[in-house]
Amino acid sequence: MSQLSRLEQYTEKCRQEVLLVSVDVGGESDQILIFRGFSSSLMRSTAPDPDTPVLPENARILTIDRLQGPYNPAQPQYLQQGLTWETMELLLANAGV
Numbered sequence: 001m002s003q004l005s006r007l008e009q010y011t012e013k014c015r016q017e018v019l020l021v022s023v024d025v026g027g028e029s030d031q032i033l034i035f036r037g038f039s040s041s042l043m044r045s046t047a048p049d050p051d052t053p054v055l056p057e058n059a060r061i062l063t064i065d066r067l068q069g070p071y072n073p074a075q076p077q078y079l080q081q082g083l084t085w086e087t088m089e090l091l092l093a094n095a096g097v
Contacts, residue, residue: 003061004032004053004054006092006097007019007039007092008034008037009037010095011037016069017069018033018066018068019032019033019034019064019067020033020067020071021033021061021065023061024060024062025055025056025058025060029043030042030043030059031043032055036069039055041054063082063083064083064087065078065080065081066083067079
């Protein structure tokens with residue numbers, strides 16, 4: 001299962017949370033917003049088909065921010081910022097993902 005799929009499953013279980021994921025895609029930065037099992041790029045176009053991956057295989061997760069949902073970009077309510085994938089894996093395991 002891909003990292004993105006695991007993060008999507010996490011937000012399905014923790015429905016009050018939003019994840020803001022900073023990634024590197026071939027040397028370019030992107031931010032992915034994940035809420036209730038769905039992902040959307042904030043910097044690139046996102047395919048309308050939810051089965052089309054938002055992240056290509058060569059994407060590398062840099063940091064993950066946990067926010068209180070629903071997401072308001074004007075007033076984000078951070079629960080945790082700057083998590084590494086290794087730290088997030090512990091939260092995923094605790095959520096059974």
